Amino acid sequence: MKSFRKELWFDIPQRRAFINITSDVQRCLDDSGIREGLALVNAMHITASVFINDDESGLHHDFEVWLEGLAPHEPVSGYRHNVGEDNADGHLKRQIMGREVVVAITDGRLDFGPWEQIFYGEFDGGRRKRVLVKLIGE
Amino acid sequence: MKSFRKELWFDIPQRRAFINITSDVQRCLDDSGIREGLALVNAMHITASVFINDDESGLHHDFEVWLEGLAPHEPVSGYRHNVGEDNADGHLKRQIMGREVVVAITDGRLDFGPWEQIFYGEFDGGRRKRVLVKLIGE
Amino acid sequence: MKSFRKELWFDIPQRRAFINITSDVQRCLDDSGIREGLALVNAMHITASVFINDDESGLHHDFEVWLEGLAPHEPVSGYRHNVGEDNADGHLKRQIMGREVVVAITDGRLDFGPWEQIFYGEFDGGRRKRVLVKLIGE
Numbered sequence: 486m487k488s489f490r491k492e493l494w495f496d497i498p499q500r501r502a503f504i505n506i507t508s509d510v511q512r513c514l515d516d517s518g519i520r521e522g523l524a525l526v527n528a529m530h531i532t533a534s535v536f537i538n539d540d541e542s543g544l545h546h547d548f549e550v551w552l553e554g555l556a557p558h559e560p561v562s563g564y565r566h567n568v569g570e571d572n573a574d575g576h577l578k579r580q581i582m583g584r585e586v587v588v589a590i591t592d593g594r595l596d597f598g599p600w601e602q603i604f605y606g607e608f609d610g611g612r613r614k615r616v617l618v619k620l621i622g623e
Numbered sequence: 624m625k626s627f628r629k630e631l632w633f634d635i636p637q638r639r640a641f642i643n644i645t646s647d648v649q650r651c652l653d654d655s656g657i658r659e660g661l662a663l664v665n666a667m668h669i670t671a672s673v674f675i676n677d678d679e680s681g682l683h684h685d686f687e688v689w690l691e692g693l694a695p696h697e698p699v700s701g702y703r704h705n706v707g708e709d710n711a712d713g714h715l716k717r718q719i720m721g722r723e724v725v726v727a728i729t730d731g732r733l734d735f736g737p738w739e740q741i742f743y744g745e746f747d748g749g750r751r752k753r754v755l756v757k758l759i760g761e
Numbered sequence: 762m763k764s765f766r767k768e769l770w771f772d773i774p775q776r777r778a779f780i781n782i783t784s785d786v787q788r789c790l791d792d793s794g795i796r797e798g799l800a801l802v803n804a805m806h807i808t809a810s811v812f813i814n815d816d817e818s819g820l821h822h823d824f825e826v827w828l829e830g831l832a833p834h835e836p837v838s839g840y841r842h843n844v845g846e847d848n849a850d851g852h853l854k855r856q857i858m859g860r861e862v863v864v865a866i867t868d869g870r871l872d873f874g875p876w877e878q879i880f881y882g883e884f885d886g887g888r889r890k891r892v893l894v895k896l897i898g899e
Contacts, residue, residue, distance in 0.1 A: 486624055486762055486899050488797040490867055521626040523663060523759060525799060525863050529874025531814050537722050538669045538714055543703035547711050548718075551694065556827065565819035573823050576814055580824075580858055582718055584813050587663050587725050587863050589757035591628055596755060598667025617872060619865035621799060621898065622759065623624050624762055659764040661801060661897060675860050676807050676852055681841035685849050686856075689832065720856055725801050725863050727895035729766055734893060736805025760897065761762050 489517035489620040492529070497610035500558075503545045504605040506535075506616065510588075511595055513618045520593045522622015526603060527585035529615040532575030534582035534606035552578045552608075575608030582606050590622055627655035627758040630667070635748035638696075641683045642743040644673075644754065648726075649733055651756045658731045660760015664741055665723035667753040670713030672720035672744035690716045690746075713746030720744050728760055765793035765896040768805070773886035776834075779821045780881040782811075782892065786864075787871055789894045796869045798898015802879060803861035805891040808851030810858035810882035828854045828884075851884030858882050866898055 491513050493506060510526055526535050538544070556577035557563075564573030586603060589596035595603075605616055629651050631644060648664055664673050676682070694715035695701075702711030724741060727734035733741075743754055767789050769782060786802055802811050814820070832853035833839075840849030862879060865872035871879075881892055 486797070488898070490865065490872070521624070521759070523661065523757070523799065525865055527863075527865070529877065531874075531876050536718065538718070539704075541704060543706060544711060544714055547702045547704050547715070551715055555693065555831065564823045566815075566817060566823050568819060573820060576820055577823070577827055580812065580814070583721065583859065585863055587665075587723055589628065589663055589665070589755055591626075591757070596628070596757065598669075598753060598755075600669050601667065615874060617865055617874075619799070619867070619872065621797070622626070659762070659897070661799065661895070674856065676856070677842075679842060681844060682849060682852055685840045685842050685853070689853055693831065721859065725803075725861055727766065727801055727803070727893055729764075729895070734766070734895065736807075736891060736893075738807050739805065760764070 486621060487519050487623060489513060491618045493616040494613060495605060496613045497607045500610050502607045505540050505602055506605050507603045510603055510618055514620060517620045519590055519620050519622040522590045522620060524588040524590055525585060525619045527617050529617050532572050532579055532609035533614055534579045535586055535616060536582045536606060537586050537601050537603055539600050540602045552581060572609040578608045624759060625657050625761060627651060629756045631754040632751060633743060634751045635745045638748050640745045643678050643740055644743050645741045648741055648756055652758060655758045657728055657758050657760040660728045660758060662726040662728055663723060663757045665755050667755050670710050670717055670747035671752055672717045673724055673754060674720045674744060675724050675739050675741055677738050678740045690719060693719060710747040716746045762897060763795050763899060765789060767894045769892040770889060771881060772889045773883045776886050778883045781816050781878055782881050783879045786879055786894055790896060793896045795866055795896050795898040798866045798896060800864040800866055801861060801895045803893050805893050808848050808855055808885035809890055810855045811862055811892060812858045812882060813862050813877050813879055815876050816878045828857060848885040854884045
């Protein structure tokens with residue numbers, strides 16, 4: 486069994502953003518030499534997500550509005566977590582969008598349907614944060 | 624390490640439905656000859672889900688009503704994604720229900736608790752769509 | 762390829778609770794002798810979750826209030842699933858919080874960011890329930 490590990494680093498100035506990391510993950514797969522197996526891609530921080538959906542800016546706007554409706558940032562004082570913090574909403578938003586994705590590796594490629602793309606979802610930006618790419622297989 | 628790959632195809636006439644695919648996945652496992660490992664089952668489309676919950680029609684009705692409350696289909700014009708599309712709500716619903724499940728394979732069986740069943744969740748039907756079953760192990 | 766399997770048992774008297782199980786999972790990893798691979802940790806019951814977030818009591822209170830807003834327990838009669846049952850809301854809450862986590866195993870450790878902790882989320886307590894820990898690797 487082969488394994489491969491790499492961290493992807495982000496420093497996103499705004500509070501929230503969606504970043505397409507599909508090509509970064511594919512590059513890890515190329516470097517690993519793994520042809521058959523599983524890829525785990527997860528946020529290493531608990532106010533961030535890794536998820537798979539469409540790379541379409543209108544949809545990303547819809548996600549932003551929708552998540553803000555389900556878990557609003559304001560009023561900051563409405564959350565008990567926000568004692569010296571203001572990111573409770575980010576912990577909640579990340580549960581909706583998910584921590585991680587697991588992707589099949591087939592014939593050296595991410596085994597995707599036609600529109601699947603991997604995104605990093607930032608919900609509490611303004612500092613350096615990481616995504617872990619871990620690949621196992623042969 | 625052994626690996627196994629199969630696509631399950633669906634063509635669901637209605638917009639939304641939940642389909643029990645547990646026996647299809649178990650059949651893949653039987654065909655693979657894998658006794659110990661992990662099973663990944665994921666939607667290959669971004670307005671569909673694979674999830675594990677109860678096979679009970681009342682609950683499925685509750686899911687439908689609940690998801691429609693959290694991410695309503697109408698008004699279609701309320702989503703920026705819906706330019707020549709009407710499925711933005713399906714992209715959102717799929718985030719709640721999830722893209723994939725990972726299931727332990729133990730002694731050649733899906734290693735499940737008493738009520739766990741795997742479902743395909745369709746949120747934008749009326750065309751052919753796929754689920755990927757990828758198994759790795761020994 | 763090595764594999765390891767263990768069930769963690771819970772009997773939580775109250776209806777809902779969050780329990781930190783990180784050290785239990787690390788103990789499984791120690792017992793397994795696996796140095797590189799993947800850890801799957803999943804609820805074996807469909808009104809419970811396994812998720813990764815912060816071990817902070819204020820945040821757990823926020824989760825409780827938030828989930829109760831998104832999928833209220835009352836009125837029990839508002840759910841079709843609740844015929845001889847009263848746990849429909851638990852099935853819904855578990856979809857938000859997730860069934861499982863997959864964690865990278867690197868150098869014999871759970872490969873975590875600085876604040877990642879694994880929790881069992883109970884949404885229908887008062888009886889014995891299980892979490893499955895399945896590890897594969899070398």
